[in-house]
Amino acid sequence: MDKNIHPSEVELDAILKASNDNIVITDGDGQVLKASPNCEEIYGCSRSYLIGKSVFELEKEKVFTPSVSLRVLKEKKEVQIMQKTLTGRVVMATGIPVFDVNKKIIRIISFSHNLTEIQKLREDYEQLQTKMKQYEFKIKELQEKQFGNENIIINSKKMQKTWDLVHRVANSDATVLLLGESGVGKTVFAHALHDMSDRKNESFVEVNCGAIPQNLFESEMFGYEAGAFTGANKKGKKGMIELANNGTLFLDEIGELSLDIQVKLLQVLQSKKVTRIGGNGMKQVNFRLVAATNQNLENLVMEKKFRQDLYYRLNVVPIAIPSLRERKEDIYKLVHHYVLKFNEKYQSHKVLHSATIDALLKYDWPGNVRELENLIERLVITSDTDTIYPNSLPFYETNDDNQYTNWTELERFDSQHLTLQEALQKVEKSWLERAYRQYKSTYEMAKYLGLSQPTVVRRLKKYHIH
CATH class of the missing domain: 1.10.10 (Arc Repressor Mutant, subunit A)
Structure with a gap:
């Protein structure tokens, strides 16, 4: 061993050779003093080339970009960054400053780990995720065009015309007013409008205007500040309008709103700002409004039960949803859909006799799709035979001219293989x-x-x- 070499130098060289990390040591001006042997593999140049060079030069030559040592000199603290090297690799570099007694940087020790394989895997994964999302979007788009929402069965021309209109307006921010009898599926259409819009990843807030007591409606709708009234939450509470910010606000049964609430709602729609109860400040809100009613709002306006200005605000894009008796072509598909759904839910194997389906087609369905869904669920649960006959229907009437007898009893005899x-x-x-x-x-x-x-x-x- 050369007696002029200090033992600490020998120890440092031994550490550099033994380390699996790529270590580079510079002085306080960024000039390379030492480097570990495996730097050549990562940086694409020999250790002898690095030593004596300034990190300013090496960064310009793109041996490593950006230089972690330069960042340490600038920020005067430990820095961790991702670097690209001359060999095209990606490394995680950490630079640590060494200070003298006067708090001046005298050395910078940087070490790096090769993350190229991990980075490659990550990029491949992100590309795969992007492709998957593209495929999912295309599949969903095709399904929507052909079938619509999974809960919206489309077979009749009337329903197809309605669905085409929903599809056209979904991506706009226009206010939509859904019109139709109770049970036609206005809520399902509201969800479809949200799911096909640019707001689909934001909140969908549903408010049933007829279900919330009038004395609570204002606080639920507009929110309140802490201590606004007796029994109020100590921290205050966001209202439904605030919760729908950047998303969709669905007001079902909007014809049930009292006139004073209608005034406040109109103010929010005009200004896009909401004030909580007990508060002074106004909060900016951005939401897409979808409203629904089974009432004739024009008649309510004439009767002075609904504000005309609010009606015009809501009636931008009215969409009338046909009743089930107006689209009887959809009944067969709906029945098939709900039988499958409830057979799966209750682990049964029920089927409807053709005579039962005929009876369903002849019925007027005052409760619309909701009544049909509830009836099919009840039949699947209560039927004691796998085949469901017409006499299980609550609206089925027997008479002397009827060609059907006791279907359940016949099914039982048939299952026993009796003559x-x-x-x-x-x-x-x-x-x-x-x-x-x-x-x-x-x-x-x-x-x-x-x-x-x-x-x-x-x-x-x-x-x-x-």
Whole structure:
């Protein structure tokens, strides 16, 4: 060993050779004093080339960009950055300043880890995610064009015309007024408008104007500041309008709003600002408004129950949703959809007899799609046979001209593989057993069954009823 070399130098050189990291040491002016041997592989130039060079020069030569040592000299603190090297690699570089007693930088020690493979994997993953999103968007777009929302069954021309209009206005910020009877699916259409808009990743806030008591509606809608009234939240509360900021505000049953609330809502729509109860400041809000009603707002305006100026604000794009009796072509698909849905939910295998479907098609459906959905769920739950017959329908009426008898009983006989004669005997035995339990003598049984007393005696003996 050269006696002129200080032991600390020897130790430092040993550390540089043994380290798996790429270490570069510069002086307080950014001139390279030492470098580890494996720098050549990362930076694309030999250790002897690096030593003596200024990091200013090396950065210009793109040996590494940006230079972590330069950042340390500028910020006078430890710095961690991502670097690109002359070899095209990506490294995570950390620069640590060494100060003298006068707080002057005398050395900068930088070390880096090769992250090229990780960076490549990350870039590949991000590209894959981008492609996946593109494919998902295309698939969703095709599904929307062909079928619409999964809860909106489209088969009739009336419904297709309505859906086309929804599709056209979804990407705009225009206020939409959904019109239709109760149960036609106004809420589903409101969700569809939101899901197909640029606001789809923001909040969808639904307010049922008829379900919230009038004395609570203002605080729920506009929010309140801390201590605004007795029982108020100590921290205050955001209203529905604030919660819908950047998203969609859906006001269902808007015809139920009181006139004083209508005035305040109109102010918000005009100014796009909302003031909480008990507050002075106005908060800027940006939302897309969708309203819905089953009432005739024009008539309410004439009756002075709804403000005309608010009506014009809402009636920018009116969309009338046809009732189920106006689009009976959709009933078959709706029935199929709900039977599948509830069979899966309740793990059953129910099917509707063709006569049952005929009866559903003839019905007027005053409760619209909601009534149909609820009925199918009830039939799937309560039917004791896998085939659901017309007599299970609450609106099904039997009469002398009806071609259908007791479908449930026939299904039971059929499942037991009985012949007509065997089925008749089973029914006869059931009637005799019931009469035997209800009456005290064979004479009374005969009168009830419409048979002679000797016939009743013979039949009781035949079926061993004692």
